[in-house]
Amino acid sequence: MVDGSQSERVAGNLNRALRTVLAQDPRAWVLGEDVADPYGGAFKISKGLSGLYPGRVVNTPISEAGIVGVAGGLALSGDHPIVEIMFGDFIGLAFDPILNFLSKSVAMYGRRVPMHVVIRCPVGGNRGYGPTHSQSPQKHLIGVPHLGLYELSPFHDGTALLGRLLASGEPSVLFENKVLYTEKTFVDGVVDDLFSYDFPASPDGYARVFIEDPGTADVVVIAPGGLATRVLSAARRLFLRHEINCQVIVPAQLYPFDVRSLPPALAEAGRVVVVEEGTAGGGWGAEVAAGLYPYLWGRLAQPIRLVTSRDSVIPAARHLEDEVLVQSDTVYQAVLETAGV
Amino acid sequence: MYEITVPKLNSNDAGYVLTEWRYADGDVVPAGAEVAVVETSKAAEGLTSDDGGVLQHQVAEAGECRPGEVIGRLFPNEEQRQRFLAADAGPRPERAATNLVITEPARQLIDRYGIDAATLDGLGKTVIGRADVQRLVDQSQLVDQSQAVTPSRPDGDGRRIHRLTRSQLAVAEVVTASHSTIPAAYAAVIVAVDRAVDVLRAYSERERVSARLPELLIRCLADLVDRFPLFFATALDDGTAALADEAKVGVTVDVGRGLSMPVLGGAATASLSSIAAALAGYRAKALRDQLTAADLAGATIGVSLPAGDVVFAQPLVPPGLACILALGATHTVPHLGEDGVLAPRRIAYLGLSYDHRLINGREAALFLGELKAAIESPERLRALTR
Numbered sequence: 001m002v003d004g005s006q007s008e009r010v011a012g013n014l015n016r017a018l019r020t021v022l023a024q025d026p027r028a029w030v031l032g033e034d035v036a037d038p039y040g041g042a043f044k045i046s047k048g049l050s051g052l053y054p055g056r057v058v059n060t061p062i063s064e065a066g067i068v069g070v071a072g073g074l075a076l077s078g079d080h081p082i083v084e085i086m087f088g089d090f091i092g093l094a095f096d097p098i099l100n101f102l103s104k105s106v107a108m109y110g111r112r113v114p115m116h117v118v119i120r121c122p123v124g125g126n127r128g129y130g131p132t133h134s135q136s137p138q139k140h141l142i143g144v145p146h147l148g149l150y151e152l153s154p155f156h157d158g159t160a161l162l163g164r165l166l167a168s169g170e171p172s173v174l175f176e177n178k179v180l181y182t183e184k185t186f187v188d189g190v191v192d193d194l195f196s197y198d199f200p201a202s203p204d205g206y207a208r209v210f211i212e213d214p215g216t217a218d219v220v221v222i223a224p225g226g227l228a229t230r231v232l233s234a235a236r237r238l239f240l241r242h243e244i245n246c247q248v249i250v251p252a253q254l255y256p257f258d259v260r261s262l263p264p265a266l267a268e269a270g271r272v273v274v275v276e277e278g279t280a281g282g283g284w285g286a287e288v289a290a291g292l293y294p295y296l297w298g299r300l301a302q303p304i305r306l307v308t309s310r311d312s313v314i315p316a317a318r319h320l321e322d323e324v325l326v327q328s329d330t331v332y333q334a335v336l337e338t339a340g341v
Numbered sequence: 342m343y344e345i346t347v348p349k350l351n352s353n354d355a356g357y358v359l360t361e362w363r364y365a366d367g368d369v370v371p372a373g374a375e376v377a378v379v380e381t382s383k384a385a386e387g388l389t390s391d392d393g394g395v396l397q398h399q400v401a402e403a404g405e406c407r408p409g410e411v412i413g414r415l416f417p418n419e420e421q422r423q424r425f426l427a428a429d430a431g432p433r434p435e436r437a438a439t440n441l442v443i444t445e446p447a448r449q450l451i452d453r454y455g456i457d458a459a460t461l462d463g464l465g466k467t468v469i470g471r472a473d474v475q476r477l478v479d480q481s482q483l484v485d486q487s488q489a490v491t492p493s494r495p496d497g498d499g500r501r502i503h504r505l506t507r508s509q510l511a512v513a514e515v516v517t518a519s520h521s522t523i524p525a526a527y528a529a530v531i532v533a534v535d536r537a538v539d540v541l542r543a544y545s546e547r548e549r550v551s552a553r554l555p556e557l558l559i560r561c562l563a564d565l566v567d568r569f570p571l572f573f574a575t576a577l578d579d580g581t582a583a584l585a586d587e588a589k590v591g592v593t594v595d596v597g598r599g600l601s602m603p604v605l606g607g608a609a610t611a612s613l614s615s616i617a618a619a620l621a622g623y624r625a626k627a628l629r630d631q632l633t634a635a636d637l638a639g640a641t642i643g644v645s646l647p648a649g650d651v652v653f654a655q656p657l658v659p660p661g662l663a664c665i666l667a668l669g670a671t672h673t674v675p676h677l678g679e680d681g682v683l684a685p686r687r688i689a690y691l692g693l694s695y696d697h698r699l700i701n702g703r704e705a706a707l708f709l710g711e712l713k714a715a716i717e718s719p720e721r722l723r724a725l726t727r
Contacts, residue, residue: 009358044385182358182380182381193440193442193467194442194468211468212468239444240442240443240444240445241444241445242446243444243446243447243470243471
């Protein structure tokens, strides 16, 4: 696979990002269950790395609390560990070290202690993996002081993103929707014959996907990277069938979520849909909407519409899983209703 | 010929990505060699081929492929590969050549006012919405062509005159030639389609295509060339008929842009999903006015697909063909079973217009009977939707 080429896919992009971090930063580590070759991680994201950096790409025992605890210790000692949680569903096992050790260490010793640590979590369903290997647990980690939440997208380059997270000095969790791994990364501001994109706030800020003119939109859809393909497919149909012009905002950083950097099209459209794959209730979308309401007060034509997966266990049977999780049609319907067509 | 198919590599992926061909088109691949690499969501896997031969790619590098899909073919020699390419050139659906994205509301307006592609290109836009077309209409004071009678100038007697579109003039020419040169007869059978409809629905969901009765009919039809050569023949003036080697099925397509009959070749060896893809490709091209002369040439038999809820149609035989089938809409009728019990049954009329100079009623009945049996046969359905 050629670096930066148009055919690069998200998994390859992320593999290259890890390789670059390990090459440029002698204090970087990659820790996780079966991350070393020949297995190279459950999703092959760390493929080929242990051969190049045998001392710093380390297989761990099957203990998420242990792995994250070790990463916390390394970070306290000034090292830069990157942890892979094999399935993001297992993050619950590491919640205590994340809550009481990694994030607290930044600010509880009387002086600021930088914690350069990233926890990577493959998340999401639509693969038939069943109730405990398909979840989107982002919402369970929202609101922990000094813990940044991020999500991989086909727009944001993995190398820049990992570099930013490691440099932030606060622990970060990077959610990676599994369906993204085999999808193509977008380059040069072009999605397809209809959509273009840019990064108006900053090069590592949210991606803004638009049709022709980024200044106008009928509806603005805010969705994390894992949903980008589903949302864009809905947006394409909405435009071709109904000429509803959706602008799609794909943030790299989920929390804290910077509402004020969002584009003016949001206020002008007055119609906002926030999409997440997590199940209904106490979700990221509600957090985003709570941030948006004061900012858009008086300019909304419709209440902000939240789209989530159903309040349900995620079935293993694909046809039932389809019904529970957010799909392109779910987004299509929600936008159609919000647009008032 | 050996078809290289993708095995099921894991139970979670609906599809994989073909990352690399180890050999180029026309290369000789030794038996047992690794010929391609596909990537699942979990790992890259090399595909080896038990047989060797001259390679022809079907799926391009970086293309998506599904378990069971044919990604390439191995031929015993270069000549056979070339022959395959020549036969295959027709039905392969192409990606849209135009760069224009046109919304459906805009498309309706374009159709109504008969705006051509060059005018749209002249807008200098890549995305065309209703407002863009409306502006064109307003500026150029175009005439609404959807009205049956155009409000154009009255003739000498004060009658309002409608001018036929170019595509309709072409249709008129063909049907007039048919009517004046082909003495056609007609026969029809009732086909019970309950099983076929259900099996095709499951197959379509699995393969993510839209394979319905027309695709099944085309596939079954292609198997009858050897047994019913005169049905695939062209009548000549001197009391002879030229026989065809292959079923090249002309299928009526009318997406509101005029009637056309693009041709599907290679149906005898094609899967239902590839026939469905080829048909969908033709419909997409028809929608964009992009059917080429090559798409429309070389039919050896015809299939007419009446629109909407029409259950029974008697098509005119296009000059150059011996017959044309018509598959009516599926509908439910009460059926008196052998046990005397009434039950609902889904049926479709399968009709055949045929050139009576070449074909008599007895052969027509046998031919229709074969098609009916094939469509109703559970074994045949199983084999085709495996």
